[in-house]
Amino acid sequence: MATLLETDAVLKRGLKALAEADPVMARLAAEGVTPQLRKRPPGFEGLAWIVLGQQVSTASATAIWGRLRAILEPATPEVFLRLSDESLRAAGLSAGKVRTLRALATEIIEGRLPLDGLGDIPADEAHGLLMRVKGIGPWTADVYLLFCLGHPDAFPSGDLAVQEAARLAYGLEQRPDAKALKALAESWRPWRGVAAKVLWAYYRVAKAREGAPA
Known part of the structure; x- marks a missing residue:
């Protein structure tokens, strides 16, 4: 590659x-x-930001992310899963995005999604691994690979x-x-x-x- x-x-x-x-x-x-280049941080934090930005304005996504980061410290899958649905909804996350991020965090923790290593494998294969997470669609998968990992393909x-x-x-x-x-x-x-x-x-x-x- x-x-x-x-x-x-x-x-x-x-x-x-x-x-x-x-x-x-x-x-x-x-x-x-x-x-x-416009590269964003990789890992759970970077992909969570992309998920939050789906179908909302940049200003809204930034505001929601700011409220989420206030309760998500550090921004890891483990900490995210400890947060209640109520606190996540209060931060501005929709029910669908809460479900997607919980599924994502679980896949990472249980070792089924090697998120940080996706830049080392072919783009189509990495895309498929991301798409196995419920709620992650083609656009989200490709934007993460390109803008967070810098995958050239x-x-x-x-x-x-x-x-x-x-x-x-x-x-x-x-x-x-x-x-x-x-x-x-x-x-x-x-x-x-x-x-x-x-x-x-x-x-x-x-x-x-x-x-x-x-």
């Missing part, structure tokens, strides 16, 4: 490989589309911004669904994660040109 996305040097190596493999990626690079094919960026960059008539985008991404292995970052960056550029919020 390629080296984890932990330095700008690795990111640049991935960008070079993509440009050599795909003329569209080469064009985006020539236009100055530059992605950022994790690819969130279901992300709407990535799909729309691909439509614009490749001149497609319709926005590709997750299956179509995953097929398109095959030529980007083992740097699909870098390609996703390029497409997110291009999406922001495209929306800025349109005068719309990114």
Whole structure:
């Protein structure tokens, strides 16, 4: 597997490989589309943050996380399981997110999910292990692998911004669904994660040109 996305040097190596493999990626690079590393802490804390951020605004997720961290010290699976449902709901977690995080904490403690070691195995295999946790969906799994572990081949094919960026960059008539985008991404292995970052960056550029919020 390629080296984890932990330095700008690795990111640049991935960008070079993509440009050599795909003329569209080469064009985006020539236009100055530059992605950022944006790595978050790995482990239970990082994945819990992603779960909390699902379907809420960044401001709301930040507020909920702040209240949770006030009672979750240290932020470990063991401490989380000791918290009552009442205290978690008071912090702002929905019943569904409480169930997901309890399932996640249990899987980690019982050794069925080697969370910190997922960056050392192929992205598809790591994705499958995360998806076995009830409540963890494809997007959450891929975002954790990419933004917390820096897995260079994790690819969130279901992300709407990535799909729309691909439509614009490749001149497609319709926005590709997750299956179509995953097929398109095959030529980007083992740097699909870098390609996703390029497409997110291009999406922001495209929306800025349109005068719309990114």
